[in-house]
Amino acid sequence: MGLESIVKDEVKSLGYSQIQTDNGKVQFEADLSGIARTNLWLRTADRVKLLMGEFDAFSFEDLFEGTKALPWDQWIPRDAFIHVVGKSHKSKLYSVPDCQSIVKKAIVSKLQESYGIRGRLEEDGDKYKVEVAILKDKVTLTIDSSGTGLHKRGYRAHQGDAPLKETLAAALVKLTNWTPEHAFVDPFTGSGTIAIEAALIGQNIAPGFNREFDSENWDLLPRSVWDQAWEEAEDLANYDQPLNILGSDIDHRAIEMAKANAIEAGLGDLIDFKQMQVRDLRPSDEIGYLVGNPPYGERIGDKNVVEQTYRDLGKVMKDYPKWSVYIMTAYPYFEKCYGAKATKKRKLFNGFIKTDYHQYFGKK
């Protein structure tokens, strides 16, 4: 939530149109290749789902008939294991388990008819996750083409106390004007997520390059769709782009984790990680970008330490007027401690925590 406009920009730059944004979702039209390309390339979206259909339902019969009328047989093969999940909000059909079971029955009934199967479906093939989402009596049916959420890039084997979701870390980088010719620092790097996402962006590496997706196994999707998307990702990666990225942290265990994660991502040599307190930070570049997710001081007793950390950061960055500084925190008095008002602030959710992304633009 809060990232819809960034996801929209990403969808647009992949070349898709008819984009509509709504709370927590971005809807667009794509051809078959879009299934693979969006899964591979979207850095800030959680999942890519195929919109099978939308209709109003006020009774279980409406739900059954509306579901059965959709072309499930175009996507789901006869041996599929069909797993239905659901949610319902402000609707007559409020019992989610009942809705799930009706949707499953309707899909099974459709497939039995299409494939001419009399008895039960075997369901011993690949998994197809269908979602029934009902909002104000409007039913939306989707098939999940991603599998595990897209934030799971496959590189974060190690994580610290409060790791940032990879999708949010990518969004923090995308919200800056950083380009890979410039220096980039995350002085609160933890497990290294922001620095790693910056490196992936800097070298135009598809964030999904290191993982698998459910739709790679879809029998009814031509194999060439995924093959071409993987090939395109390989072609577009710019492994020769030099990077100047530093991740530092007060905690040496965090630095070990961040290094291991960067190696897992194949970026081991590209990012510098260093154990250091933020007050000791002295970038050598005149121009640069600092992006960080410092502690927020939620635990009792942490407040003074957190305030001191923000003061230290403000003091250091005062000597770097050409650096742009971006800090995400839920602490309401960040600017006071940092010693300057942010040029711009943007509300972002870090999980369920409402935060402000404080943006200080460097002098030109």
Ligand SMILES: C[S@@+](CC[C@H](N)C(=O)[O-])C[C@H]1O[C@@H](n2cnc3c(N)ncnc32)[C@H](O)[C@@H]1O
């Ligand atoms: C919220 S975590 C960052 C999580 C990170 N973005 C990730 O994805 O794993 C905050 C980090 O700031 C570090 N930290 C706290 N105080 C610090 C200080 N004074 N100087 C440098 N790092 C500090 C902590 O060790 C912790 O790893």
